[in-house]
């Protein structure tokens with residue numbers, strides 16, 4: 001459920017006409033709905049209100065500091081994967097004690113920054129990383145709170161490009177090594193093991209894999225405690241899928257997902273951490289572009305738009321499909337068009353055979369479900385300016401990242417003096 005709608009006079013984001021924003025900011029651009037972000041966070045938070053639980057938003061899904069601040073003020077923490085994301089989360093006012101640091105290859109500098117900030121937890125993914133973190137923390141005279149990321153060897157049944165919990169994926173330590181490595185973490189200087197973490201993939205469309213992973217890691221909590229270890233935190237990662245197309249099978253409802261996790265961990269007496277990204281941000285964003293011109297290529301109609309794969313790469317990268325909405329209220333018989341951008345790559349193709357009613361130059365098109373893994377993956381390929389982001393809240397909108405000028409885009413580049 002989102003707060004974007006089609007009304008008699010065009011598309012709206014909450015109470016603001018899309019056309020008004022597009023005219024003011026220019027296209028292409030991303031538009032986020034504050035009400036949708038709040039709603040998605042609140043639905044999940046509500047399901048865990050009787051638990052000691054932290055919802056640490058996966059910053060990599062949508063990292064604009066306005067969005068992080070909005071979620072942080074409601075109590076969200078941050079799941080970060082880089083020093084840059086740590087910087088963002090702290091800038092957005094999310095307290096360090098609500099930050100968990102994931103990722104397979106954290107650098108020394110990133111570890112130091114996170115130790116100095118005093119984050120809640122390092123999610124450690126290998127024996128080598130335990131040794132590295134131990135050395136870095138010891139040198140600073142600090143103790144790093146550690147959760148061991150275990151690979152539960154659960155196939156999430158999702159696209160292989162976004163699956164992370166099978167035993168040959170690069171993530172986590174093998175389930176069979178978890179006990180030994182937890183003992184090692186307890187023995188190494190500068191480390192304090194406090195829990196376990198799993199994250200089995202993204203865009204997962206059934207609760208069964210989550211249930212299996214939670215059961216496996218829950219069993220590990222019990223056996224580690226039996227060995228005398230303290231296990232106070234259990235981080236179940238993110239990964240719940242969302243509906244991208246009306247026709248596709250609906251993923252589980254957040255309440256059903258939450259009930260499953262609650263049930264699987266009810267008796268464990270742990271502080272629960274969740275790391276949702278897509279679930280919170282996905283449906284809260286639109287990617288908006290304008291038709292530049294149309295072209296009939298040997299019988300294939302193309303609507304060529306001003307947005308491109310550098311702005312929204314999901315269709316090119318994962319074959320993702322985003323439902324298209326027309327700003328103009330549909331009248332007459334639609335004509336099927338391929339929608340493509342101006343970038344010099346054949347993969348710069350957003351969608352095929354989309355029925356469009358209005359294909360005149362300047363008409364607006366909105367791609368739904370573009371809030372997660374959209375703007376964050378944008379680049380300046382073809383020296384196209386980084387796509388702007390707008391946050392709508394009721395009848396107001398704010399440009400939360402403006403379009404850079406060409407001068408700004410080149411400001412980091414230098415021509416050597418003598419050649």
Ligand SMILES: *Cc1c(COP(=O)(O)O)cnc(C)c1O
Pocket residue numbers: 058060061079102103199201202203237238239240275276277278279372
């Ligand atoms: C990407 C990622 C997430 C968020 O995944 P979603 O599918 O967006 O919920 C959470 N935790 C980790 C470790 C991740 O890598």
